[in-house]
Amino acid sequence: MSMDLGIAGRGAAVAAASSGLGLAAATALAAEGARVVICGRDEARLAEAAAKVGHDCTPVVCDVSDAAGGTRFVEQAIEVLGDIDILVTNSGGPRPGTFASIEVDDYPAALELNLMSVVGMCKAAVADMTRRRWGRIVAITSLAVRQPMANLILSNTARAGATGMLKTLAREVAEHGVTVNSVQPGLHRTPRVTQLYGDAEIGGPIGDADDFGSIVAFLCSEQAKFLTGAQIHVDGGTYAALL
Numbered sequence: 001m002s003m004d005l006g007i008a009g010r011g012a013a014v015a016a017a018s019s020g021l022g023l024a025a026a027t028a029l030a031a032e033g034a035r036v037v038i039c040g041r042d043e044a045r046l047a048e049a050a051a052k053v054g055h056d057c058t059p060v061v062c063d064v065s066d067a068a069g070g071t072r073f074v075e076q077a078i079e080v081l082g083d084i085d086i087l088v089t090n091s092g093g094p095r096p097g098t099f100a101s102i103e104v105d106d107y108p109a110a111l112e113l114n115l116m117s118v119v120g121m122c123k124a125a126v127a128d129m130t131r132r133r134w135g136r137i138v139a140i141t142s143l144a145v146r147q148p149m150a151n152l153i154l155s156n157t158a159r160a161g162a163t164g165m166l167k168t169l170a171r172e173v174a175e176h177g178v179t180v181n182s183v184q185p186g187l188h189r190t191p192r193v194t195q196l197y198g199d200a201e202i203g204g205p206i207g208d209a210d211d212f213g214s215i216v217a218f219l220c221s222e223q224a225k226f227l228t229g230a231q232i233h234v235d236g237g238t239y240a241a242l243l
Helices: 020-031 043-053 067-081 104-132 153-176 191-197 209-219
Strands: 011-014 035-040 058-061 086-089 135-140 178-185 231-234
Touching: 011 020, 011 067, 020 035, 020 043, 020 086, 020 135, 020 209, 035 043, 035 067, 043 058, 058 067, 067 104, 086 104, 104 135, 104 153, 104 178, 135 153, 135 209, 153 178, 178 209, 209 231
Parallel strands: 011 035, 011 086, 035 058, 086 135, 135 178, 178 231
Antiparallel strands: none
């Protein structure tokens, strides 16, 4: 027997959802009856993604690689939906590299992509959520926040900053009926993982993006109203520490 998540008719904005985990989250939310707006940079790919999501999903072309882009996406989604009840923040990852290979000047763009874009999206959405006393923010980050990944120092650094911001925000808005959580994926079968690792055999478990999307949808549910400030690792057991 399926569980009714209680989000039918809710307005949901899902960033960077033309493929991968963003697309999976949008698909899961739409299947639960949410009215979904997605964004991406490529109009053709975005139209294909919206067709996959179905349920009258609306695509808007927007680049969320910085704070201004994140703000702009939420504003576009509000124009379509009227109100945003659910915000799923997401973006691509910065280029790989080590401390030795990455220059100091490479860090600001990575911080804009994986930290400031999240700040921009949340800033544009939170005030109305708190006014209506209902909101769900779910940030797709990375397992690298708990367990830094080799050759991904830019992502490790920027996403850790986003996690600190999200935790702080969660405490500030909890009394207003708004929850803020982050989901930290391990390796899933997505274009990003293929880009980083190619088709070589990956040592360890690899997840299904659709299953990940279902977890995001649950965090947006009525049943999850008392779950906030959490960082949930979805990694098939890859993370080995106790805490």
